[in-house]
Each structure stands twice: as structure tokens, then as C-alpha cells.
Amino acid sequence: MEATDCRRAFPSFDEPALKATFDITLVADKELTALSNMDVKEEKILESGKKATSFNTSPVMSTYLVAFIVGELSYVESNYFRVPVRVYATPGMEDRCKFSAELGARTLEFFEKKFDVPYPLPKMDMVGIHDFSAGAMENWGLVTYRVVDLLFDEENDNANTKQRVAEVVQHELAHQWFGNLVTMDWWDGLWLNEGFATWMSWYSCNSFYPDWKVWETYVGDNLQSCLALDSLRSSHPVEVPVKRADEVNQIFDAISYSKGSCIVKMVSIILGEDTFIRGISRYLKRHQYGNTETGDLWKALSEESGLDVAGIMDTWTSKVGFPVLTVSEDGNTIHVRQNRFLATGDVKPEEDTTIYPLSLALRNKSGKVENINLDKREISIDLSKYDASSAFYKLNADQAGLYRTLYPPERVVKLSQAGADNLLSVEDRVGLIADTASLSVSGYQKTSALLDLISLWKNEKEPNVWMEMLKRFGAIRKTWIFQPESTTDALKQLLGELVLPKVNELGWNFHAEESLLQQQLKGTLFSSAVSSENDKIVKEALSLFEKYASGDAKAVHPNIRAAVFGAAAKYGDEATWQRLVDVYTSPKSSVEGLAAITALGGAKNVDLQKKTIKLTLDGTVRSQDVFYVLNGLSTNVAGIQILWDWLREEWDAITKKFPANMGLLLNIIYICTGSLATPQHLKEFDEFFKSKDTKGFDKAVSISRDRLVSRIAWLERDVKDVEEWLAKHQSSTKL
Ligand SMILES: [Zn+2]
Structure with a gap:
């Protein structure tokens, strides 16, 4: 019922700081399952023939976390953790509940140990809901999800789904402590609630699945969505005053989630992960069952680390935006100047008054990182002091900082070459592409610089770097879509040149022992090859769909299903269109259905597109x-x-x-x-x-x-x- 819907369910003082205990009884048809935050105290059959289910008294908690569910449900239970963890869904989906039941149980155990604060409720139920506007909701002890964000089917779902389910489940379970046990005083603290849960889900993902390399993925994914939104004039500081109810829903945006989590990541880097987690534990113990303001967290982290955390973080939470660093070179000396960055490239003096406290993280030729603080508008740095030189250096090593770097054009060429020569980390390479792309969108650089970079790196091996290149190239194609056909065709052809050698090298068959990232890369490359309209690949996609449509459900691997459905819809007739609609209405897995309805809009036949809308x-x-x-x-x-x-x-x-x-x-x-x-x-x-x-x-x-x-x-x-x-x-x- 977050943020303000509890008042629609029952009369209440519906604000996060007004915590209360709840005694809930649900009256429903007796064959239905009734669930709430707590475990069942007793069940009674009433004279009416209905069943009354009463639940034990909840701990003191906020109204927005109260939940109750009545439905025809079945469940899978894991007893790995000291309290039962159940995953509920409509009957017939039990097999798909196993993954998140096990993961949920392991995650609760992991967080309980890390925070050194026991999970306070006697059970955890997680429920897949068939029509759900958000992704998931962390109701205490009764977490609700979109089906596609909770259930996972090893046979019919793909690598992306597994990663998404893991992230969402771990995010919601982090809230059981951070948000539910200790709650923000008011909605202006929402960013910290969401930012922390987002960071925490990666932290645990990284521990459970080290081969997923989540911190690499973070640079191309979360960091970029934060920087993209925060580079708009209409962005806002993470800590934003909220007065009316209708303003609350609008701040559940990428700034709260993405910038919030980037800020949390920044603190965790400054303090070190272990100190950071110990500080969190101190904060949770001190404020359990209570409400807090952001300053309370900074205080606990400062006590744990001995650093002035509030002093470091204040600018980042109270000011909008982030800077672009303009680098100029004079031999072995570089000059660095910071200004607010806007995607439109037209920042006005009155919008450029904030000095963002930054650590420049200079990578030198031996690969080491030297931290140099930039706490004013501009500084000069003698590279030789840091074992670096004009031959090689890079700022923002591992892309840990919240800023873009604008180098002189010759330096971009040198860094591109350094990337091709393997002198840069994966995060550095993803960051260089992202910065180059973003600086060309805003006019600081030319788009040709990005095209040069991508062309030079076509032999790249790392999935995350490839995916960033394809995403940024995709943005050019998307923006250029209304340009003359000669240009759009040339871009399409260029895409084919980039991806086909790689597609042919890696293929589109998948093996159980392949890493999740490798699977994602192969899926993305195949999809790009279809999008480039390469004859051979399109034919292959259509023939795979043919087999699938004539009953061979296994013909299309889930990792390339979206691309295969896309090709079928694009070149297909009305019968194919109808076939895809039918897949949506009775899918073998939710993800399959979603791939089918996404494909429809790509039809070349405009009448079918009109039917689609x-x-x-x-x-x-x-x-x-x-x-x-x-x-x-x-x-x-x-x-x-x-x-x-x-x-x-x-x-x-x-x-x-x-x-x-x-x-x-x-x-x-x-x-x-x-x-x-x-x-x-x-x-x-x-x-x-x-x-x-x-x-x-x-x-x-x-x-x-x-x-x-x-x-x-x-x-x-x-x-x-x-x-x-x-x-x-x-x-x-x-x-
Ligand atoms: Zn959340």
C-alpha cells in the first residue's frame, strides 16, 4: 500500500512515522488461502460458512507495510533458514517457485549474519501476483511481486530473468531490515530506503554469484541510468521535499533508486565494505522499530569509521546533478576543471554553482589507482608525482565516481588504443564508451568519436563492454531513425559489420556451463544481427520460429527468444501475429508471453501495428x-x-x-x-x-x-x- 493507499483499505493515521501494531482477521471463502504479515493464530468456520483467519499481533510497524491477500494459491516452502520461507503462486506453478524460495531463505540468513540483527518475524511469504503495477513491494513478512520478478523456470526462462529475479528478491528482503525494521521518518527519505536496498541486492548477489560480476554490470546499467536522468534540467536532488500525496509516487524514480544507490556505493567505497556494513548494523540496532532521518545513518557510519560522512555526502544528497571534468594537457601536467553537466550541453552560470567533492582516482601506467581529491573548481596535477605521464593516465579508474570526463580528442584516441591493448579494466572500458557517448549527445564531443571507438573495439571479448557498445550504438540508430534512408541503411550495415564476426564466432547455441554474462552476450549479439537484417541470421530466426510454431517448444532457446519472435513478427503475416498474441494469452512462462507481445509492434505490416496498439x-x-x-x-x-x-x-x-x-x-x-x-x-x-x-x-x-x-x-x-x-x-x- 506504499505510499499512501493504506487509508483506502481502512481508516488510519497513514504516515510512515506513526507506527502501530496490527491484529488482522480476514473473512473469506473457506477453500481460499488467506495471508497477512504475521503467522496464523487461529482459523474458525463462521455460521455463514465462511472462514475467519486471525493472525498474531504484528510488531510495531508503518501502515504502508501492512498487507493481506486472499486467493486460490499453492506454495513451495524452504526450511533452509530458521523460519519457513514460502513462495506462493496460483496452482500449477509450483516448480517455478523453487528457485526464489531457496534464494530467499539463503538471503535472509546472509543478511541476518551481516547485520547481526535477527529477522524479527516468524515467517516469510513471497507471493507472485498476476497484475501488479510496481515490480515488487516489501510488505513486512508478506512480500508481493510481479510473477516475472519472482518465479523462475530453468527450462523456459533465460539468463536475464534469473538475474532480475535474484536482484528483486534480494532487494525486497534487504528492506525487511532497512525500511521495515528501521523506517524513514517521512517520504523525503525514500531515496535512502531504495538506494540502500538496491545496493544491498548487488552486494549479496556478488557474494552468491561472483561470476555474474555485478559491479561491472553496475557501471553500464545502474550508474548510466542515474547519470542519464540526473543530466536533465528537470532532475532533482535525491533528498527532495514532499508535501502532497500525489508528489510521493513521482519520486519512485531512477533518481531515488539509481542515484540513491550510487551514493550508497560511493559511501561504501570511501569507508570500505566491511566498515560500511558494521556501521549499518550499528544503525539498525540503535533505531530498530523506530524512524530515522538520513543524518542518523551518517552518524552511525561516522562513529564506525571515524570519518565525517555527513560532510562528505551532504552535497550529493542536497544538490541536483553531477559534474563533467574538462581535462587539458600541458606535457606531464594536466589541468582539471569541474562544471555541472547537462545532456543539452547548455548549462547556465546560475545552474553551475555547486562544487562537487570528488576523488579523481587516477590510473597510472602500472595499473595502480591514486586518489586525488578535487574539492574546488579546478586544479593542476603533475602526473609524474603519481607514476603517470602523458604516455598513459586515466581519471575515474573503475568508474567509481559520479562524473563524466572530457579529455582532449587526442587523449580519447590514445585511451581507445589503451583499451584495445588491454590496459584498462572492464569498468574503465564500459565507462569510456558511456562517457564518449554521453558527451557526444550533449555536444562536448562529436558522435564520430564514439563511432571510431566502437569500430576500434570490435574484437572486444568482455560481455559488459560489448553490451555497452551495442546499447550506445542503438541510441544513435534510434535517434537517427527519421533521417534519410541512405543514412539509416548505412548505420544498419555498420551494425552488421560489427556484430556478425562475433555472432559467427560464438554462435547461438547455449550450454549449461556457460557463464550468465556469456549467455547474455550471445543473446544480445544474435538480436543485433537480426536487427541488422542480415539474410543468414534472419532466415535462421524465421526457421527456428517455424519449428517452434509447429509444436517444437524447445526449438527456440529462451536467450534468443525475443529476437526470434521479433523476426517472426517483423516479416510475418496476420496468422503469425495471432499466433504471438496466443502465446501471450497462454504462455509457458511469463517471460515468453512478454517476448511475444513486445515483438508484435515490430511488424512491417502497418495494419498489424494498428491492431497491436x-x-x-x-x-x-x-x-x-x-x-x-x-x-x-x-x-x-x-x-x-x-x-x-x-x-x-x-x-x-x-x-x-x-x-x-x-x-x-x-x-x-x-x-x-x-x-x-x-x-x-x-x-x-x-x-x-x-x-x-x-x-x-x-x-x-x-x-x-x-x-x-x-x-x-x-x-x-x-x-x-x-x-x-x-x-x-x-x-x-x-x-
Ligand atoms: Zn525497494
């Missing part, structure tokens, strides 16, 4: 799944127009079905406007939202507008640059 409001697609359909449509020119028309024409029906307080509306706005890229689009955008009462989603509108403005500016600056690069590239490959 209708599924969103006619009840075929569950509310929680609508954005998969929309995402599918956003991949091509016709689909983008259909989305934009749909949003405007069906606005009343959309806002009725997806009220702003459910959060889904925000995603709908992001997706339906997220591929617009022309000045005409901007005009239409302003025209449309001008007349709307945007209460409850005004943030989504201003973020979407900022992104659109940034794409238009990027194109205006670099259309020629990219065209010239492609022409030069084509003539050189023809030689």
Missing part, C-alpha cells in the same frame, strides 16, 4: 504489461507515429485506465514520446500537454520534454558529422 485498451493485455506492447512499437518509424497518435487520441481512455497515482501512466508517457526526434514533434508535444492538467505526472512531462530537446539538438549538431563518418567508412571498406 488496440490490444492495450481492449483488455487483451494486462495493465501491468501494456508498456511491453508500447516498447515494441517504438522501434520503427510507423510504430512511433502510431504511439504518438494513440497517446493524443486516446488520452481520456488512457488516463482512466492508468490513473497517475499508479505509476504506469508515467511509463506510458516516457515510451510514447521517447522516440520523437524532430522540431515538429516538439511543437506537437507542447501543443498537446499545454492544455492538460499534469498534476501527478508533471515530472514525467518535463523529463520527456528535456529528452526530446536533447535529441533534437544532438541531431542538429551531428547529422553531418555522422554522414561524413559513414561515407568515409564505406569508401575505406570498399577498397
Whole structure:
């Protein structure tokens, strides 16, 4: 019922600091399962024939964490931990409950040991819900999830699903202490609740699955989504004043989750993980069953570490944004200057008043990292003092800092070569691609610099580096989608050149002993090859779908299922379209169904695309799944127009079905406007939202507008640059 829905269930003083105990009795049909936060005290059959289930008194807790569920459910139980951990789902899905039941039990044991504070409830139930607007909700002792974020099927699900389920389960279980046992005083502390749970889920994932290399993935994933959102003019400090109920839902955004967790990671690096966890333990013990402000955590961490944590973190929590560091070189001396970074590249003096405290983490030629503090606007550094020189150095080693680095163009070339020569860590390489891409979007560098870098690194071996390259190249293709066909074709061809040698080397068969990352890479490469419209790969995808459609369920490996369904929908007829809709309505696994409805929007046949958008409001697609359909449509020119028309024409029906307080509306706005890229689009955008009462989603509108403005500016600056690069590239490959 987070944030403010408990008051809709029963009269209450519905604020996080007003904690109470709860005695709950549920009256329901007797064959149904009744669950709540606590274990069952007694069950009685009433005169009416209904069953009354009473639960034991809860510990003192916040209203937003109260939960009750009645339904036809069955469960799998793990007794690995000292209290039973059950995973509930609708009957018939028991096999898929085993993974998270075991994982949940091991995670509770792990956290209990790490925090040195016992899990305080007598049981843990985790329930997969069929239509759920968020990803999951950490209700104390009764955690609720989207089915796809809880259930895992070794046979029919893929590597991405396993990783996602592990992350979500561990995130929710971290909340059982951080959030549930100790709770923020008010919603302005939400970022810490979410930031910590997010960080903690990686910390435990890293301990359980070291081969997943979660801290490498963090650099391309979470860090980038934080920096992307925080580079918009419409961003906000993580600690944001919240007054009205409708403002609360809007702060469940990437700033709270991603920047929150990046800040937590920063503290954990400064203190060291062990000291950090001991400080958390001190904080939990001191405040258990109570409420806190951010300062209480900094205090406990300062006591544990002897450092002034509040002093270090204050700027990061109270100020918006992060800096770009401009580096200039003079022999072995470098000069570093920090300014606020905006994706639109047009920061005004009054927006550039914050000095962010940074550690420059200089990597030298022996691979070591030297920490140099930057606590003012600019400094000069004599590289020779740090065993570095103009021959080789890199700032932001392992990309641990929250900033972008703008080097002189020659340095980018040298670093690109250093990356190809294996002088940079995986995190460094992911970071260099991300920085180069982001600096070209904002006009600090040319997009051709990114194309040079990606072309040079096409022999890269590391999955995380590849995935970052493909993501950034994908962003160019997406933004350039309205450009002349000669350009879009050349980009498509370039994608093929990049990925095909690798696809042919690695193949698209999967083996049990392959690492999760390797599986993800092979899946991503295959999907890129399909997207490049390479004949051989497209034929292969279509023939795999043929086998699948004629009853061979195992013909398509889950890791390439999205790509195979995508090809089938793109080149398929109405029968194929219907077949994919049927997969969604009766899937073997939830992920399979979602891959099917995502694929639909890619159809080359515009009539089928128009049929696709209708599924969103006619009840075929569950509310929680609508954005998969929309995402599918956003991949091509016709689909983008259909989305934009749909949003405007069906606005009343959309806002009725997806009220702003459910959060889904925000995603709908992001997706339906997220591929617009022309000045005409901007005009239409302003025209449309001008007349709307945007209460409850005004943030989504201003973020979407900022992104659109940034794409238009990027194109205006670099259309020629990219065209010239492609022409030069084509003539050189023809030689
Ligand atoms: Zn959370």
C-alpha cells in the first residue's frame, strides 16, 4: 500500500512515522488461502460458512507495510533458514517457485549474519501476483511481486530473468531490515530506503554469484541510468521535499533508486565494505522499530569509521546533478576543471554553482589507482608525482565516481588504443564508451568519436563492454531513425559489420556451463544481427520460429527468444501475429508471453501495428504489461507515429485506465514520446500537454520534454558529422 493507499483499505493515521501494531482477521471463502504479515493464530468456520483467519499481533510497524491477500494459491516452502520461507503462486506453478524460495531463505540468513540483527518475524511469504503495477513491494513478512520478478523456470526462462529475479528478491528482503525494521521518518527519505536496498541486492548477489560480476554490470546499467536522468534540467536532488500525496509516487524514480544507490556505493567505497556494513548494523540496532532521518545513518557510519560522512555526502544528497571534468594537457601536467553537466550541453552560470567533492582516482601506467581529491573548481596535477605521464593516465579508474570526463580528442584516441591493448579494466572500458557517448549527445564531443571507438573495439571479448557498445550504438540508430534512408541503411550495415564476426564466432547455441554474462552476450549479439537484417541470421530466426510454431517448444532457446519472435513478427503475416498474441494469452512462462507481445509492434505490416496498439485498451493485455506492447512499437518509424497518435487520441481512455497515482501512466508517457526526434514533434508535444492538467505526472512531462530537446539538438549538431563518418567508412571498406 506504499505510499499512501493504506487509508483506502481502512481508516488510519497513514504516515510512515506513526507506527502501530496490527491484529488482522480476514473473512473469506473457506477453500481460499488467506495471508497477512504475521503467522496464523487461529482459523474458525463462521455460521455463514465462511472462514475467519486471525493472525498474531504484528510488531510495531508503518501502515504502508501492512498487507493481506486472499486467493486460490499453492506454495513451495524452504526450511533452509530458521523460519519457513514460502513462495506462493496460483496452482500449477509450483516448480517455478523453487528457485526464489531457496534464494530467499539463503538471503535472509546472509543478511541476518551481516547485520547481526535477527529477522524479527516468524515467517516469510513471497507471493507472485498476476497484475501488479510496481515490480515488487516489501510488505513486512508478506512480500508481493510481479510473477516475472519472482518465479523462475530453468527450462523456459533465460539468463536475464534469473538475474532480475535474484536482484528483486534480494532487494525486497534487504528492506525487511532497512525500511521495515528501521523506517524513514517521512517520504523525503525514500531515496535512502531504495538506494540502500538496491545496493544491498548487488552486494549479496556478488557474494552468491561472483561470476555474474555485478559491479561491472553496475557501471553500464545502474550508474548510466542515474547519470542519464540526473543530466536533465528537470532532475532533482535525491533528498527532495514532499508535501502532497500525489508528489510521493513521482519520486519512485531512477533518481531515488539509481542515484540513491550510487551514493550508497560511493559511501561504501570511501569507508570500505566491511566498515560500511558494521556501521549499518550499528544503525539498525540503535533505531530498530523506530524512524530515522538520513543524518542518523551518517552518524552511525561516522562513529564506525571515524570519518565525517555527513560532510562528505551532504552535497550529493542536497544538490541536483553531477559534474563533467574538462581535462587539458600541458606535457606531464594536466589541468582539471569541474562544471555541472547537462545532456543539452547548455548549462547556465546560475545552474553551475555547486562544487562537487570528488576523488579523481587516477590510473597510472602500472595499473595502480591514486586518489586525488578535487574539492574546488579546478586544479593542476603533475602526473609524474603519481607514476603517470602523458604516455598513459586515466581519471575515474573503475568508474567509481559520479562524473563524466572530457579529455582532449587526442587523449580519447590514445585511451581507445589503451583499451584495445588491454590496459584498462572492464569498468574503465564500459565507462569510456558511456562517457564518449554521453558527451557526444550533449555536444562536448562529436558522435564520430564514439563511432571510431566502437569500430576500434570490435574484437572486444568482455560481455559488459560489448553490451555497452551495442546499447550506445542503438541510441544513435534510434535517434537517427527519421533521417534519410541512405543514412539509416548505412548505420544498419555498420551494425552488421560489427556484430556478425562475433555472432559467427560464438554462435547461438547455449550450454549449461556457460557463464550468465556469456549467455547474455550471445543473446544480445544474435538480436543485433537480426536487427541488422542480415539474410543468414534472419532466415535462421524465421526457421527456428517455424519449428517452434509447429509444436517444437524447445526449438527456440529462451536467450534468443525475443529476437526470434521479433523476426517472426517483423516479416510475418496476420496468422503469425495471432499466433504471438496466443502465446501471450497462454504462455509457458511469463517471460515468453512478454517476448511475444513486445515483438508484435515490430511488424512491417502497418495494419498489424494498428491492431497491436488496440490490444492495450481492449483488455487483451494486462495493465501491468501494456508498456511491453508500447516498447515494441517504438522501434520503427510507423510504430512511433502510431504511439504518438494513440497517446493524443486516446488520452481520456488512457488516463482512466492508468490513473497517475499508479505509476504506469508515467511509463506510458516516457515510451510514447521517447522516440520523437524532430522540431515538429516538439511543437506537437507542447501543443498537446499545454492544455492538460499534469498534476501527478508533471515530472514525467518535463523529463520527456528535456529528452526530446536533447535529441533534437544532438541531431542538429551531428547529422553531418555522422554522414561524413559513414561515407568515409564505406569508401575505406570498399577498397
Ligand atoms: Zn525497494
